[in-house]
Amino acid sequence: MKPLPLNLDAYQLMHDGTLALADIEAAGIRVDVEYLKRSMGKLTEQLDEAERVIWKTGEAREWKSLYKKKTNTDSTTQLSAVLFKRLGYKPTKATRKGNAAVDDEVLRKIGTPFTTAILAKRKLTKVRDTYLTGLLREQVDGVIHPSFNLHLVQTYRSSSDGPNFQNVPVRDPEQGGVIRQAIIPHTPQDQLCEIDYSGAEVRVAACYHKDPAMITYIEDPTKDLHRDMACECYLLKQEQVTKPIRHAVKGGFVFAEFYGSYYENVGPSLWAAANDLPLGLNDNLMPLRDWLIRRGLRTENQFTDHIAAVETRFWDDRFPIYAKWKKQWHKAYLARGYFDTLTGFRCQGPMRRNECINYPVQGSAFHCLLWSLIQLHRWLTANEMNSTIIGQIHDSLILNLAPGEATAVLTKARKIMCHDIRRHWPWIIVPLDIEAEIAPPGKSWNDMESIK
DNA sequence: TCGTTCACGC
């Protein structure tokens, strides 16, 4: 789908966005080349060790006897055959073409020293061969210049490549740490800074469906949807919802439902998650799974039936206007063959129901970030600031702050991102908010701390 | 060269 702006304003967003991103790409991002080279060596040692661990297991010897000289511990085809044909494990995932899946979830479920070692090796390989190698390949005089594309993505989001700056590990601190330590400011006096829109997609979705209950959740800081749904999903009181439990329900229920998943998928994954989540009950601690069993939800099936009921209440009782919007929006698309986004772009061509509902939200949320990026970039340039925007990740800006400019830049960024944008786009009917993180002078992307 | 599988991000 090529960008199809419907009005001058929408065209101008792409035009100005392209110019701003071109400046950002040209300036680039500094990486610590010496650190990268050292880390490559260290990773290679760790990989050799991981390989040795694999070869200590009986499964590996079985593998060797099956494939002889062709044995390759990176081959998923071979691994699948060894586990499911030779060793008699039963696949836990529906087989697509050819071989049964041997991905992270499957191998973790098997949980032997052998599969654990394979997973450890995969993680290390990913860090070395995708990220560190990519940074070293793309750097010129210690600076990388990732592309930020506006012309490739179906939803009118951006993408990034050469290297991709939008998928650097962050959730796994082991992986993220190794790579993010390589990303540093342009001078030892400068500071890296990241400014995120909070809940960008949820807020933009509310601008489409206008569900009053959702708007209340957004406007009232004492309300917390993820916490409330954790209470319902896991039969808890508010005080029992810990951070990890809230996080699991946020991804496993709330966002899954927003993206169009349903109880048959959501139930089993929340049931599995309950196995690993501890429930702090004042003096005694038990796994959340045991709590559910004690409350009468004894099996995955019983739990999934319960989630089916939670889901019905979620859409029919809690957010009926949102539910109605989804139905209407899809119906209108089926009748016309296209739909238009709030930012003035037309999406047409064959789309499934979930795509049709998710594209406009995803695209418009990114356009909020892009509009803000353009304004901030112009302001920094016009005022001859030494601070620059160096990247963008869908709903966040990454900056290289020059000494003495942090406060002025952050103040201006907040004004643009939360206030000016609402004058430019009156369709934004909910408040927007940001969160910022900053690293000490000269420190890396791994050293960011929240501010304010 | 290309489709598949896997894994990282939002």
Added chain:
DNA sequence: GACGTACGTGAACGAA
């Protein structure tokens, strides 16, 4: 009542 998680980039394997 049935249906069904969105969007990317990139590495490696393995068949063509």
